[in-house]
Amino acid sequence: MDDETDFDVIIIGAGFAGAATAFQLLKEGIEGDRILVVDRGEPIGSKNLTGGILWGRELDDFEEFLGNWEMDCPGIERAINHKKVGFLSSEDALFVEGKFASWDGTGGTEEPSQRASWSVLRAKADAWMAEKMEEAGIFVMPGMKIDQLHIDGLDPESYTARDLTDPAEDSGEGAAQKWKIDNFPKELVEKIRNGKIRGIVQDGEVMTSKMVVIAEGSNSILTRTYHFDSMLNAQSKEDLLLGVKEVIHLGKERIDERFNCFPGDEERPPSGMAMELALSLYRDMAHEAWKEYPVTDGLYPRCGGFFYTNRETVSCGIIVQLSSLPSGIHTYDLYQAFKEQPAIAALIEGGEAIEYGAHLCPEYGLHRMPHRFTRDGALVVGDAAGLVFANGMQIQGMNNALHSGKLAGKAIASCIANDDVSAKALDATYTKSLKASYIYRDLKRFEPATKFLNNPANFTWVPELVGKTANRVFREIGEEKVPAEKVLRQVRKEMRAKNKANKKGMGLFGMLKLALTGRKL
C-alpha cells in the first residue's frame, strides 16, 4: 500500500508555530488523529524561553480550541498597556514612556480599543497549548527529539544525525565550515538535501507522513541539516542574538503597586509594562577586555535590555548581538551590568530570582532568510525559518510564528487535498502566502532598520550623549540656563575630547549617516 502513511502531517515542535499549524489543519478539516505533534521537551514547554511579548491577537482565530485564552492560559501573563523605550548608560537613564488607554481594550477611546500585547512565559503557555491540542484530538508526544527525517528510498541507517551536524575531521582555523557530510558520497548527500521527505525517524524507527512541518524554533538543527537554511550559515554569528534573562519573583501586589498596574478582574487580565532599551553600560568592561584579549580589540558589545512584568514575576534580561561580543566578557556579566544599573535595580528591588536562562533569537531580516521554506513533503515555520522582526522599538517573533503556522496549515491542507505536496505546490501556496503576508512586508519595509540597529553608535555614544544632555537640560544647579541644543553641542564636544573613539564616531558625517538610517525605523 504505497499511499498509506501513519499520519497526514507530523509537526516537529509544539511551540506557537507548531501549535498554530496543528490548529489550522483541524480548521481545514484534517482529522486530529491524522496529526502528530512531537516535542523534545518533557513536559512540553520546558525547552522554551522567550524575551518575551506576544503581539497581536493571532490566537483569537483558534477560539474554538482555546476559548478565552487571554484569561485562561497560565503563561499569558499581563496585558501590556504601558510601554517604555529608552537609553541606558552607566549613570543616566532616559525613557520615552507611554500609557495607552486604548490598549486596555475597555472601549471609549478614539484609537481602536483592543488589548494586543501580553507578557508571556513560554514554559507555562506551551504546556497549556499542548493540553488544548490534545483536547482537540491531536496526538501530542512530549520528550521526543527528532534527529532525522525519513527520506523516500533512503535507509536512515546510511547516515547518522551527527554526520549531518559535525565539522569535518580536518576542519579548523580557516576551514571551520567544512562538514563531515561533505565527504559523503554525492548521491547520498543529494538525497538528504533534495529527496522527498516522507516522515520522521526516531531511534531507527520510521514514522511516515504526507507532510513534515519543522517548527523547532531558533537553533533548528533540522532546518540546517536538511538544507532549508544553508550549512554555510550554521556557524555564522551574524544576525543571531543571545538573550539572557532572569525571571524575578516580586509578588503580584508588589508588581501592581510598583508598576501602577490594573490588578485584573473577572473579564480583564491584569495590565503590565514592557520596556526595551539600548544599553551603553559596557565601556569599562570592554576596555578591560581589550587590554587582556587584544584579539578582539575595539569590539564593543551591542546589547539591548528588556524588562517585562508578568503576573507574579518580572522578566529581566539582555539580548546581545553575538558578532559584537569581544573576548574577555561573559554574556552573563553583560546581564549583571544591566541588572545593577540603578534604574533597573530599583525596579527589581526586594525581588528574588527564580529562574535563569538563555536562548538564541534569529534576527535574520530579509537578507538572511532561509534559501527555501519548502521541500518535497516538508516546510518550515516560525523561528526555525528565522521569521523574527526587529526594528529597535519592537521585537516580534511569536505572532510571526503563529501567523506562519496558520499559513502553513492552510497550504498543507489544500496540497494534501490535491494530492500534491511537492516543493512546487507548497511554494505556490505556503511560500507565496508567506511572502504576501504582513510578516514579509514588515521584514521588507524595515530591512534598512537593521543597518541602523547594528550601528555601534547606538550602543556607545548615543545613549551617553542623550543621557548627559537630558541630565543637564532637566537639572538646576544654580547656573545660567542654556538651550537644549547648546547643551547637546557642549556634551558632544566634551565626549569627543575625552574619548579617542568618540572623536571619529561622533564626527558630523557619522552623526548624519546615523540620522539618515534612523529615519527608516
Next chain:
Amino acid sequence: MTETTKLGLFTYDVKNGLGLIGYNVDDHEHAHIIVDTKKCGDCDSMMCVWGCPAQCYMFRDVGLEEMKFQYEDCVECGTCFLMCTDGALSWNHPRGGFGITYSQG
C-alpha cells in the same frame, strides 16, 4: 567571586543562576555536546568561553592550560556552536526528555 568590585565591572553569579533551573542530566555516553579539546589549544579568542551563558567552557580565563568542558549545566542555546572557529564542536540537542527543564520560560 574574589575579584574586587570596581565601578563599571560586573560579575554575575552564574552558578547560583544555574542552580535555579531544573535538569535531567543524561549519562556521559549520551552527552549532547562533544568537544574535541585538542583543537582548542591554539585558539586565542575562546569565544565559546565568553559566549556560553552557562559557564560550560573553562580555559585560560580561569588559568587552565587546557580547555575544560562539561555539558551538565548546558542550557541548550547553541551559542558555543556558532562561536567556535576551530571545528571543535559536535553539537546536538540532548535526547528527548533529558537536559534542561524550564518551569517559567
